Amino acid sequence: MRSMMAVALLGAIVTTTSALAADGTAGKAKLPGTTWQSIAQLPDWSGVWELDWRAGAGRGGAGMPKLTPESQAKLDKYRVDQKEGKNAQTNTANCDPPGMPQIMTQPYPVEFLFTPGKVTVAIEAYSQMRRIYVDGRPHADDPDPTYQGDSIGHWEGDTLVVDTVGFIDDSLIMPGIGHSDQMHIQERIRRVSPDVLEIQRTISDPKVLTEPWKVTLTYKRHTDWTLKEYICAQNNRDSADSEGRADMNLKR
Amino acid sequence: MNSPTRTVRSLAMGAVTLLLTVGIATAHHSTAMFDMQHTVKVTGTVTQFDWTNPHTFIWMDVMNNGATEHWSVEGMSPNYLSRNGWSRHTLKTGDKIDMEVHLLKDGRKGGFCSTVTLADGKTLRNLPGPRT
Numbered sequence: 001m002r003s004m005m006a007v008a009l010l011g012a013i014v015t016t017t018s019a020l021a022a023d024g025t026a027g028k029a030k031l032p033g034t035t036w037q038s039i040a041q042l043p044d045w046s047g048v049w050e051l052d053w054r055a056g057a058g059r060g061g062a063g064m065p066k067l068t069p070e071s072q073a074k075l076d077k078y079r080v081d082q083k084e085g086k087n088a089q090t091n092t093a094n095c096d097p098p099g100m101p102q103i104m105t106q107p108y109p110v111e112f113l114f115t116p117g118k119v120t121v122a123i124e125a126y127s128q129m130r131r132i133y134v135d136g137r138p139h140a141d142d143p144d145p146t147y148q149g150d151s152i153g154h155w156e157g158d159t160l161v162v163d164t165v166g167f168i169d170d171s172l173i174m175p176g177i178g179h180s181d182q183m184h185i186q187e188r189i190r191r192v193s194p195d196v197l198e199i200q201r202t203i204s205d206p207k208v209l210t211e212p213w214k215v216t217l218t219y220k221r222h223t224d225w226t227l228k229e230y231i232c233a234q235n236n237r238d239s240a241d242s243e244g245r246a247d248m249n250l251k252r
Numbered sequence: 253m254n255s256p257t258r259t260v261r262s263l264a265m266g267a268v269t270l271l272l273t274v275g276i277a278t279a280h281h282s283t284a285m286f287d288m289q290h291t292v293k294v295t296g297t298v299t300q301f302d303w304t305n306p307h308t309f310i311w312m313d314v315m316n317n318g319a320t321e322h323w324s325v326e327g328m329s330p331n332y333l334s335r336n337g338w339s340r341h342t343l344k345t346g347d348k349i350d351m352e353v354h355l356l357k358d359g360r361k362g363g364f365c366s367t368v369t370l371a372d373g374k375t376l377r378n379l380p381g382p383r384t
Contacts (some may be wrong), residue, residue, distance in 0.1 A: 085284055085357075093281035095306070108331055124331060228331045235304035237326070238281045246281045248364055250324045252300075252311070 003114070031157035034117045034133045043158045043190070048109040048124075048227055049197050049219035065203070066215035073176060078176030086244045091170050093234035097126035099147035100164060101185055102168030103202060105217065111227050119153060119160060124227045132162050139165055147171060149185065154194035159190040173203055180207035195221040280306045283354075286364045291352040298321060298347040303330050303340035310343060310351070310365060311336040325353055327378045337376055347371065354379075 034036050067075065074233040092098050093135035104110070105123035113120040119133035132151040143150040153162040173179050183205040192198045199217040203209070237249040296312035299322075308327040313320050327333065330340070348371050353356065365378040376382040 082282065082284060089280075089282050093362060225335065228334070230305050230329070230331055232280070232306045234306070235309070236306055237300055237309065238285075238307070240281065242281075246285055248285060248324075248326065248356060248360075250360060 027223070031134065031136050033114060033119065034136075036116060039114045039116065042114060042155065045112040045114075045191060045197065047221045047223040048111045049221055050109040050225075051105055051107065052196075052220045053107075063215070065173060065177065066210045067177065068208060068210055070201045071208045074178070075176040081244070089175065089246075090240040090242065090244040093236075093238055093244070093246050095126075095236050095239075096170065097128050097147055097232075099168055100130075100149050101201065102172055102174065103128055103130075103148065104199070104201075108230065109222065109225060109227065122227055124230050126232055127230050132160070134160075139163070145169065145181075159188050162187040162189065173205070173208065177208065179205050182207055197221065235243045283364065285357055286326060286354040287357055288354050288364075291354055291366045292363075294323065294351045294353055296349060296351065298345055298349060300345060301340070301343040305329050305331065310349075310368070312349070312351075314361070321361050323353050325351065325365045326363070327365040333378070336380075338378075342370075342376065343368070 033042060083092065097103060103123055103125065107125070108124035110124065111122040113122060117133060118161040119132040119134055122200075123129060128148065130148045130151060132153040134153045134155065136154070137152060139152055140150050145166055145168045147168055149164040150166040151162055151164040153160055155161070162185075164187070165183075167179060167183055169178075171179065173183070183203065186202045186204075188200040190198060199219070200214070201211045201217060202214050204212040224251040238246045239248045239249075269320050294312075294314055296314040297311060298312050300309075300311040302309040302346060306329055308330060310325045310327060311322075312325070314323050315321075328336075330338075335343075342365075350369040352366040355363040367375055367377050367379075369375045
């Protein structure tokens with residue numbers, strides 16, 4: 001009985017696989033990064049990668065986006081609020097992850113994992129993960145807004161080109177600057193030298209930015225590091241109130 | 253150790269420290285509740301060391317004019333510190349330490365740790381220092 005079930009199960013798997021191949025994925029299997037064989041031809045991004053703040057990648061060195069008057073007014077208010085002791089970082093202070101794009105500029109490393117049809121970015125900060133589908137699929141039709149957004153990509157030689165849409169309302173372009181439902185993030189990711197990875201990032205949002213904001217982020221490789229656990233809720237003593245005023249809890 | 257002595261860093265060094273501090277600390281919460289422009293020196297005895305995310309905490313007893321004050325000082329995360337010379341064994345209950353602290357602005361006995369000097373004289377940075 002058990003062996004008959006196994007045969008039946010195997011048959012079902014073969015049938016399913018055949019059905020997948022028949023619906024057009026067979027042609028897409030030729031795209032780089034969609035088979036183990038083609039993954040072996042991709043550049044070596046092993047190790048973990050730490051944002052290099054000194055290379056101008058940090059917020060200070062990246063220049064400011066050009067804002068619509070409405071967004072500029074919001075940023076001005078954010079800065080006034082900061083001076084009044086409101087930090088206006090309520091979400092992350094309360095352990096809500098920042099989402100895209102700021103999850104890619106945290107002071108903790110990221111790791112790239114290649115599996116057929118997908119590049120996964122494992123992110124130490126807040127123990128997050130991005131999934132970038134490189135199997136030729138289009139964006140999800142009307143994707144649910146998420147922290148990391150809906151990412152599709154493809155390889156152009158040694159460069160991974162990523163297109164991301166569909167973000168939760170709470171994520172920020174940078175501190176004090178929110179986004180609209182039209183935010184669109186494009187990334188061109190490549191290793192420019194053995195231990196340096198570069199992301200050319202373009203953020204478009206016609207309701208917030210008067211022109212696309214282009215930034216080059218630089219990451220350095222650490223082959224002797226591993227990603228560590230980061231559970232923000234473990235011992236968060238700095239939660240913020242509704243106005244973003246963090247209050248350090250000194251109770252034992 | 254009596255009343256803490258205020259240490260004012262040189263302007264140039266302070267500016268670099270602040271830039272890095274802002275970049276790194278904004279990952280989680282802002283540093284608005286701390287006086288990031290100045291540090292004070294505090295000597296105390298460790299009563300507990302929390303090696304936890306998103307921040308480490310050093311709990312210590314500080315003698316001030318004959319009275320014991322209970323201090324709580326936040327630090328960088330274990331993820332950051334373990335890559336910069338610290339471990340969960342760096343501090344243990346009973347250790348006597350000297351600390352440079354960015355005080356809480358609200359006057360409570362606590363702040364954000366800048367450096368710790370152990371009994372053997374070894375100084376460990378907690379907040380990243382100026383880099384070249």
